[in-house]
Amino acid sequence: MANNITSVSKESRRFTPSDEFRKQARIKSREEYEALYQRSINDPAAFWLDEAREIPWSKEPKKGLDWKEPHAKWYEGGELNASVACLDRWKGTPTWHKAAIVWEGEPFYQTGEPEVQTLTYAQLHAKVVKLAAKLRRLGIAQGDRVAIYMGMVPEVVVAMLACARIGAPHTVVFGGFAADALRDRINDCGAKALITQDIGYRRGNEVKLFDAAHAAAAQCPSLRTILVHTRKLENLHLDDDAFATKFAVTEGSQEVERMIARTDLVPKDEAATPVDAEHPLFVLYTSGSTGKPKGVLHTTAGYLMGAYVSTKYVFDLRDDDLYFCTADVGWVTGHSYIVYGPLSNGATALMFEGAPNWPQPDRLWDIIDRHNATILYTAPTAIRAFIRTGEEWPAKHDLSSLRLLGTVGEPINPEAWLWYHRVIGGGRCPIVDTWWQTETGSIAITTLPGAVDAKPGSAGLPFFGIVPKVVDQEGKEVARNAGGKLILANPWPSMLRTVWGDDARYAAQYWSDVPHVYTTGDGARQDEDGYFWVVGRIDDVLNVAGHRIGTAEIESALVSHPFVAEAAAVGRPDELKGQALVVFVTLKTGAAATDETRAKLLEHVAKEIGKFARPDGLRFAAALPKTRSGKIMRRLLKDLAAGVESKGDTSTLEDLNVLAQLRGAEE
Ligand code: ATP
Numbered sequence: 001m002a003n004n005i006t007s008v009s010k011e012s013r014r015f016t017p018s019d020e021f022r023k024q025a026r027i028k029s030r031e032e033y034e035a036l037y038q039r040s041i042n043d044p045a046a047f048w049l050d051e052a053r054e055i056p057w058s059k060e061p062k063k064g065l066d067w068k069e070p071h072a073k074w075y076e077g078g079e080l081n082a083s084v085a086c087l088d089r090w091k092g093t094p095t096w097h098k099a100a101i102v103w104e105g106e107p108f109y110q111t112g113e114p115e116v117q118t119l120t121y122a123q124l125h126a127k128v129v130k131l132a133a134k135l136r137r138l139g140i141a142q143g144d145r146v147a148i149y150m151g152m153v154p155e156v157v158v159a160m161l162a163c164a165r166i167g168a169p170h171t172v173v174f175g176g177f178a179a180d181a182l183r184d185r186i187n188d189c190g191a192k193a194l195i196t197q198d199i200g201y202r203r204g205n206e207v208k209l210f211d212a213a214h215a216a217a218a219q220c221p222s223l224r225t226i227l228v229h230t231r232k233l234e235n236l237h238l239d240d241d242a243f244a245t246k247f248a249v250t251e252g253s254q255e256v257e258r259m260i261a262r263t264d265l266v267p268k269d270e271a272a273t274p275v276d277a278e279h280p281l282f283v284l285y286t287s288g289s290t291g292k293p294k295g296v297l298h299t300t301a302g303y304l305m306g307a308y309v310s311t312k313y314v315f316d317l318r319d320d321d322l323y324f325c326t327a328d329v330g331w332v333t334g335h336s337y338i339v340y341g342p343l344s345n346g347a348t349a350l351m352f353e354g355a356p357n358w359p360q361p362d363r364l365w366d367i368i369d370r371h372n373a374t375i376l377y378t379a380p381t382a383i384r385a386f387i388r389t390g391e392e393w394p395a396k397h398d399l400s401s402l403r404l405l406g407t408v409g410e411p412i413n414p415e416a417w418l419w420y421h422r423v424i425g426g427g428r429c430p431i432v433d434t435w436w437q438t439e440t441g442s443i444a445i446t447t448l449p450g451a452v453d454a455k456p457g458s459a460g461l462p463f464f465g466i467v468p469k470v471v472d473q474e475g476k477e478v479a480r481n482a483g484g485k486l487i488l489a490n491p492w493p494s495m496l497r498t499v500w501g502d503d504a505r506y507a508a509q510y511w512s513d514v515p516h517v518y519t520t521g522d523g524a525r526q527d528e529d530g531y532f533w534v535v536g537r538i539d540d541v542l543n544v545a546g547h548r549i550g551t552a553e554i555e556s557a558l559v560s561h562p563f564v565a566e567a568a569a570v571g572r573p574d575e576l577k578g579q580a581l582v583v584f585v586t587l588k589t590g591a592a593a594t595d596e597t598r599a600k601l602l603e604h605v606a607k608e609i610g611k612f613a614r615p616d617g618l619r620f621a622a623a624l625p626k627t628r629s630g631k632i633m634r635r636l637l638k639d640l641a642a643g644v645e646s647k648g649d650t651s652t653l654e655d656l657n658v659l660a661q662l663r664g665a666e667e
């Protein structure tokens with residue numbers, strides 16, 4: 001089939017979990033996994049109703065799934081509240097007085113004074129209840145959207161759960177975005193309130209969140225109220241006037257005054273609003289790697305169950321775990337695996353403010369060392385950055401408290417996996433690779449840590465209830481080890497319900513490319529053991545000497561060279577060949593960007609994959625263009641390689657300078 005993808009990866013190493021890990025794991029063998037998995041797909045309704053007994057409902061659901069393609073309803077008839085499922089449920093249990101969140105602020109590194117906050121479930125609950133009551137008093141009702149534009153402080157979790165408590169869907173906007181990006185997201189979902197904070201800290205600087213929020217608000221007609229959390233101690237002594245108690249919005253031709261309030265003026269305790277299982281819980285905009293971000297809608301019960309069940313099995317949480325997910329709450333990983341998943345499991349989540357490499361490249365290792373974190377969940381982009389700065393940084397710290405590692409966000413190249421395993425995991429921690437998307441809501445493909453062997457670079461096996469397949473254009477499954485489109489054949493509880501305000505885009509984007517299945521947009525192959533290997537985005541597939549090859553495999557070959565920190569492969573229109581292969585490479589500290597290095601790297605790819613795959617051009621780059629969530633934006637590199645101006649959305653690009661620098665690079 002002409003459209004299939006050729007896989008060139010030869011990775012064959014595998015890692016078996018230790019007996020010690022296996023013994024205490026929830027799922028202890030591949031057989032156990034298979035049995036549960038078969039149940040989850042043979043009778044999904046029964047499986048998911050069973051699991052749902054573990055969370056509290058105000059009204060029990062009667063039915064698992066109601067499916068009218070492309071619209072799913074899960075847990076019909078059920079009523080619940082996500083904040084109750086995360087907090088109130090622990091009342092009267094030992095978990096109530098256990099830490100829900102352990103947080104460390106950035107100024108610690110400047111003042112030398114530990115700025116650590118621990119919130120028990122009881123304390124977090126008290127804060128959530130008060131903010132929820134405050135939101136109600138400000139006129140925010142069930143169904144009203146609330147934007148949250150904050151840094152990584154415990155109050156961002158409070159804000160999310162307070163919204164959930166009153167049935168107001170939240171939309172968290174990453175705190176690193178500028179006013180324009182915030183404005184567009186508020187307007188797209190018509191948010192009525194905005195919760196922000198005065199400032200945040202990052203790399204020794206104050207991030208002026210309130211100022212940006214204020215600037216955005218002036219162009220957001222739907223917005224009625226801004227709530228400001230005070231992060232900076234000095235600001236606590238200021239009264240409301242310090243933030244200007246009013247802001248103006250232009251409505252039609254009129255200027256209308258709106259209100260600004262403080263989050264810390266608190267009313268009394270009030271009950272949570274039970275909502276329908278399908279009530280919107282949040283809207284979250286995707287990272288924008290492949291185009292304009294989409295407002296992905298998740299609803300309450302199905303999403304919560306996806307987050308709850310996946311956290312339970314994938315991170316295999318123990319009561320005494322200190323679980324550290326380094327994602328920002330502005331991305332789906334922060335939603336599912338800092339907030340809803342861990343809290344609904346009664347876990348302790350570690351959060352930090354600031355950057356992973358400031359003031360030194362060992363910020364994470366320092367945090368893990370001092371707090372004795374047991375689980376670390378991070379992204380390949382971070383791991384590659386750590387490899388680049390060298391092993392001496394983690395070596396300064398005792399990381400022996402870690403027992404499990406996880407990765408998410410991009411395909412992890414085997415070399416980075418091995419480094420993570422050896423240097424961070426001390427060779428003893430299993431690594432769970434987790435493939436999923438903002439749209440899937442929770443982990444969809446993974447290597448359950450005590451159950452199966454890990455293969456570096458492979459996301460692993462399907463999670464419960466998920467039926468991934470690798471298919472051709474007609475939707476026919478391709479042979480094992482052949483590449484194709486990664487699709488999900490069945491609906492699952494935490495799937496997105498629609499694109500906010502654009503159901504036609506939802507149907508077109510996800511349910512039309514291959515008939516009757518969910519299109520992920522990713523290319524993959526499934527190997528002889530059933531493991532899935534994501535080979536890159538379908539839109540980025542390269543045509544190399546007549547073979548269609550995923551970007552990830554070329555990039556992995558480059559990164560396996562000791563000089564290379566990071567690589568991106570793109571195709572460029574070529575008169576003779578149809579398409580030429582161009583690669584962008586960032587080097588490790590100490591390697592020189594010379595013609596000699598270039599020749600070595602080209603030869604290396606030819607050796608690893610085959611002569612036909614020797615790139616036609618190689619450009620050295622100080623950095624690659626990435627989304628704010630750390631993913632390489634190949635579409636921008638593609639335009640650059642072709643010498644055309646990028647017309648696509650660049651609103652989520654991390655650093656515009658990177659593109660300017662790359663324009664000057666030679667091949
Ligand atoms: P947009 O949809 O706006 O282009 P995005 O796809 O980058 O943005 P996310 O939902 O944050 O937004 O990312 C999901 C994508 O990330 C997946 O489709 C996949 O390409 C990639 N991904 C995530 N985890 C993994 C993983 N473990 N292995 C391989 N790829 C992964």
Ligand code: MG
Pocket residue numbers: 286290437521
């Ligand atoms: Mg996507």
